[in-house]
Amino acid sequence: ASATEVAEIIGGVAGHAFDLSCEIPLRAVLLRTGVDEFVLAAVVHHIAADGWSVAPLVADLQLAYAARAVGRGPQWSPLPVQYVDYTLWQRECLGDLADPDSRISGQVAYWEQALAGLPERLELPTDRPYPAVADHRGASIPVSLPADLHRLIRQLAREHNVTTYMVVQAALAMLLSKLSASSDVAVGVPIAGRGDVALDQLVGFFVNTLVLRVDLTG
Template identity: 65%
Template structure:
């Protein structure tokens, strides 16, 4: 066998190296986020493969590294390193850095937590906002090491051992010490079970209703199917984690399990901040919604004006009436797009200096407008909400809807 040849740059003659420190930093950020060896100052972020998610990561890294206040729109307007370097500083100073701070006696909820906490108070404990992951583990498993590794992960991420209590009607975060964080660990003997019985048991585990004021928002169950086959089911309430969090959680669990099997603790770098630090930072940056001079009050006023007058829902020609009360029964429809269509979408995105996601979003809005016979169409999409690189490996609830 022979090694693959070293990659060659197709347009090496057009590569232009950074000319100053700002361009050097920007080129480094582009390369790190996109996984490239080098980036020239005339290379467009989107031509290099950037998309909406990576654009937000780039902007977060730029604002942190250069103490800037660059918005995502700026990256679309100035996608090359050379163009973007000219915009650094033009949009004002950056926000205060997100760092670990001394904590007050009472820690409020983040704005995202506040939304779900209110829903929880109205609806009571419900599995509607549960996030679940089921991992099939093959080969010999050290169950004691796995339990210890889960404890390590809970100790690492305070959000997984936080209670939301409201002793006087005002909710606050209470972080438990790791030794008091009970994640309901169970090992269930499923030897000889049918696939249906296993699926039913997994379903029952994922439908756990969390009492956010008295139990931590994590449950873990291990189903032993044989000496060489297990299924680990972890369930976390959305108020403590989001879809992005699943990646760090699984990675940390793998590192911790490897360490425990070797007879030692996990060898991971300490997290720069915890969710409480983010909450306090967010509150300090945005202010109080009741203060008309605060930043969050201005943002709320803007969106109330932009979305004012929209219908509660689009009148689509459905084949059955809407239920009076949501039954929470949804479905997923999988579409297979041919490669030729995907290439056309990518080409259209490049021509208009946008991402493929934005093209599809626009197409969906046009379709809904046609079906509902109205031009007032609002489509919500979740965004990661991790505006600082310090949050990249943290388990927590940061997602927002745009």
């Protein structure tokens, strides 16, 4: 297969839409690109893995491949916990949403109050109108900070006893406020959700999204 064909096939694999009612949340395709060259393309549904999961998943694949290449089975190191342990702990910790005194009910009530009246979206100046129905196709734009700018951000953070992230987030909130002419700005921030080192080597979905809502009035 040519490089173009390989890229097209990988794109098709990456765009696979899982039917979780009858499919496992992992799909892999092995492509032969030469006499002794292969490309493995794999896609995992987000319900089963997050970005952090890529490292332990690839490490396990490398260990298994190296072992099989010399005719041995992989020598796995037992994990201290499994994903099911995490889910059971979370259920025990948060309780039942139907129980008004449970921790999960309290958290839901907090966020309902914190996000009350939040506009559905910031009205940003775009080059085309918003679609009537969201297609949920996203994209990313890489941003590179020059070394001099990064040094200034770190210096500003030290002066105000905050993190560099807090400086950048504040700047982003101000930029969005100016572009939208709104003093009510909310930014969704993904967090790893792995608060215990025992979870570091687990493949699973731990990510959550926090909403940082800022009132820039005045």
